[in-house]
Amino acid sequence: MKFMYKKSGMRRGLKLAVFAFSVIAALAISVVAGAVISGQHAGKALDGGESAGPALRVSDTGRGGVAVADISDDFYDGQDYGLYDEDVRSLPLESADAEEPVNIKVTVDGRSYSLLTFSDSVAGALEEQDIVLDTDDVINGADLYSEPENGMDISVVRVSSKTRTEVETVPYETVYVWDADLMEGEYVTLNNGSDGKITRTYTLVYENGELVSEELTDKQVVPKVNKRVAYGSRSSFSNSRGERIDYTNCIKCYGTAYIPDARWGYQTYVGERARPGVIAVDPDVIPLGTKVYIECPYSDIGDYGYAIAWDVGTHVKGNWVDLFVENMNEVYRWGARDVNVYILEDQSIDIFALRSDYFVFMDK
Numbered sequence: 555m556k557f558m559y560k561k562s563g564m565r566r567g568l569k570l571a572v573f574a575f576s577v578i579a580a581l582a583i584s585v586v587a588g589a590v591i592s593g594q595h596a597g598k599a600l601d602g603g604e605s606a607g608p609a610l611r612v613s614d615t616g617r618g619g620v621a622v623a624d625i626s627d628d629f630y631d632g633q634d635y636g637l638y639d640e641d642v643r644s645l646p647l648e649s650a651d652a653e654e655p656v657n658i659k660v661t662v663d664g665r666s667y668s669l670l671t672f673s674d675s676v677a678g679a680l681e682e683q684d685i686v687l688d689t690d691d692v693i694n695g696a697d698l699y700s701e702p703e704n705g706m707d708i709s710v711v712r713v714s715s716k717t718r719t720e721v722e723t724v725p726y727e728t729v730y731v732w733d734a735d736l737m738e739g740e741y742v743t744l745n746n747g748s749d750g751k752i753t754r755t756y757t758l759v760y761e762n763g764e765l766v767s768e769e770l771t772d773k774q775v776v777p778k779v780n781k782r783v784a785y786g787s788r789s790s791f792s793n794s795r796g797e798r799i800d801y802t803n804c805i806k807c808y809g810t811a812y813i814p815d816a817r818w819g820y821q822t823y824v825g826e827r828a829r830p831g832v833i834a835v836d837p838d839v840i841p842l843g844t845k846v847y848i849e850c851p852y853s854d855i856g857d858y859g860y861a862i863a864w865d866v867g868t869h870v871k872g873n874w875v876d877l878f879v880e881n882m883n884e885v886y887r888w889g890a891r892d893v894n895v896y897i898l899e900d901q902s903i904d905i906f907a908l909r910s911d912y913f914v915f916m917d918k
Contacts, residue, residue, distance in 0.1 A: 656702040660685070662710035664762070676700050676708060685710065692761075715759045717771075724750035728781045736786020737800075743783050750778030788899055791849075794857055799847050801896035805839070807873040809848070809858075811888035813881060822865040831909050833858075834865035834876040842866075845901050848877065849894040855887060860898075860905035 655670035662685055671679040677698040680687065687693075690713040696706060726747035736742065755772035758765055790800045812834065814820050820828040824842055833848070840846070840863050848858035858877050870876050875895060879885055898905075 656706075657704050658702050658706040658708060660708050660710070663712065671702055674701055676702060676706075680710075688712070688714075690714065711761050712763070713759065713761055715757055718756045718758055718768075720754045720756070722752040722754070724752060724778045726750070726778045726780050728783060731782055731784050733784035733786055734788070736784060736788060738787050738789045740786045740788075741783050742785075743781070745779070745782050747781030748779045751776040789896075791896070793847070793849065793859075799896060800899040801847065802899050803897040805873060805895045805897070807839075807875045807893055807895050808890065809850070809875050809877060809888070809893035810890050811877045811879045811885045812867070813879060813885060824864045826864050828865065828878050829906070830878060830880065831859070831861045831906050832864045832878040833861045834867040834870050834878075835863040836871050836874060837863075837866065839873055840875070840895065840897075845898045845903065845905050847896045847898060848875065849896065850891065851894060852891060858893070859910070860903075860908045862905050 653672065655672050657668065657670055658679060660667045660669060660680065660683065667683065669679070669683060671682055673679045673682060675698065676693065676696050679702050680698075687698075687710065692711040692713055693708060694711060695708040696702075700706075726749050728747065731744065733742070751774075753772075753774040753776075754770060757769050757771045759767045759769075787802065788800055789802065789804070790798050793799055814828060822828050822832060823834075826832070833846070835842070835844075842863050844863045846861050846863070848861055850857050861877070865876070865878070867876050875893065877888065879888065
């Protein structure tokens with residue numbers, strides 16, 4: 555029994571020894587771990603990281619603005635650590651890169667603003683205020699890359715442009731062209747006309763809604779096309795035999811008749827022999843050699859017909875023609891009466907061949 559007791563006591567002692575060793579080992583591990591953690595916090599504090607005491611969290615209130623320090627929620631447990639009289643999380647701390655804001659004045663879209671900016675450029679300051687610039691807008695007082703300065707006065711000029719188009723119509727004209735083949739009073743359209751057009755484009759520039767300039771920037775011209783009309787001067791009439799007589803002029807004359815002179819016989823002024831169809835004229839009215847047709851507007855006597863101005867007379871002046879006839883009976887028959895003398899258009903014709911009495915005269 556004694557042996558068993560001893561054996562049993564030995565086991566109990568061994569268990570107590572193991573338990574004591576475990577407690578000591580746990581305490582040792584805790585101490586070592588605490589030292590390691592403390593060393594890590596101390597290292598971070600020296601490196602500019604977290605502080606060795608309660609952790610602070612910094613939040614920026616603006617670019618270069620005031621920083622607010624908060625005790626980390628992981629460490630703050632509501633206890634009074636005796637550091638501050640008020641909640642340390644609400645205390646302002648100055649940021650490491652804090653700078654003074656710049657006060658500038660900006661005028662845009664009819665309004666003026668006084669604003670504080672931490673931007674290092676005018677463009678950045680405008681962007682902070684959501685002021686959007688178009689490519690044509692103009693900045694007065696600074697340029698976009700200038701550094702803002704206190705008291706700087708900047709104005710934004712809104713520049714816009716639009717175009718205005720004017721169309722001018724240039725009316726065509728009617729041009730008359732003489733045509734020798736057309737009769738008097740006859741007209742033929744050679745080509746139709748069309749109006750011309752001048753298109754002018756102006757560029758209008760506005761600054762802040764007010765017109766500041768207007769410039770002609772484009773001009774397009776469509777030429778007019780004139781209408782061309784041919785007209786004639788040829789005149790004609792139908793004689794008593796129904797022949798068409800084309801003429802260029804009609805002269806009303808006083809008409810008489812004459813026979814060969816006893817002194818001159820059949821000799822004419824131009825040297826040609828007198829015959830039916832030869833007339834004496836005033837050369838100042840009807841030039842010598844002019845071929846005519848003489849119409850007698852009276853029913854008791856027919857037309858004298860085709861004739862040529864080869865002779866003159868001392869009494870033949872002005873609008874007077876003296877018609878050669880064969881005998882005095884013809885002279886009496888003609889007497890003195892008004893006649894129409896048509897200047898023939900075709901001066902190349904043989905007037906004697908066209909007379910009915912030509913061949914009768916030639917047979918004599």
